[in-house]
Amino acid sequence: DAKTTQPPSMDCAEGRAANLPCNHSTISGNEYVYWYRQIHSQGPQYIIHGLKNNETNEMASLIITEDRKSSTLILPHATLRDTAVYYCIVPSLITGKLIFGQGTTLQVKP
Amino acid sequence: DTEVTQTPKHLVMGMTNKKSLKCEQHMGHRAMYWYKQKAKKPPELMFVYSYEKLSINESVPSRFSPECPNSSLLNLHLHALQPEDSALYLCASSQDQGWQINQPQHFGDGTRLSIL
Numbered sequence: 001d002a003k004t005t006q007p008p009s010m011d012c013a014e015g016r017a018a019n020l021p022c023n024h025s026t027i028s029g030n031e032y033v034y035w036y037r038q039i040h041s042q043g044p045q046y047i048i049h050g051l052k053n054n055e056t057n058e059m060a061s062l063i064i065t066e067d068r069k070s071s072t073l074i075l076p077h078a079t080l081r082d083t084a085v086y087y088c089i090v091p092s093l094i095t096g097k098l099i100f101g102q103g104t105t106l107q108v109k110p
Numbered sequence: 111d112t113e114v115t116q117t118p119k120h121l122v123m124g125m126t127n128k129k130s131l132k133c134e135q136h137m138g139h140r141a142m143y144w145y146k147q148k149a150k151k152p153p154e155l156m157f158v159y160s161y162e163k164l165s166i167n168e169s170v171p172s173r174f175s176p177e178c179p180n181s182s183l184l185n186l187h188l189h190a191l192q193p194e195d196s197a198l199y200l201c202a203s204s205q206d207q208g209w210q211i212n213q214p215q216h217f218g219d220g221t222r223l224s225i226l
Contacts, residue, residue, distance in 0.1 A: 098155065
């Protein structure tokens, strides 16, 4: 199972783009990268996922490097409500299990 | 609002009590999951059900007993819990526990359990 590495915390000014990095250097060719976030006192919320190409949805953009060893989640215009713990996860191809690491605590400041 | 509904939201029980946590989804998902989350820690997988059959048990103590009566419902029966079992219990579902892993899991907001 591919391990992911994220910085423990980041700050972002409200209205600015938040760029959250993730390293997954042991990812295999068929493994997806998933991003979830958890706002205090709520369950994890699915944000986006990708395999090789960059992806965008109404919440965020996911940029995956060409060698697939790292990715960046981009929140284009962060708001105070985006303050949360963000998890980058590579689910197991064999079991589908999500193994949550410590994630990145994003603090959006006014 | 989430599409996975968990009840109750809060539960306080003694170590000799028997209680159950309930989880419901109506998205037609065939895989359902229980996670445990201690304070300031990430969620940890406990059980996975696939097509109403137990697929994965992460060596969870027998005082936790899962049940999947139908494809929309998932229960977690609790008996003789210990104070260290106090945690947020999260339920999730996905379309299935497929090998392609192109299906996100959707989480409920959890049941916050306190053992006295």
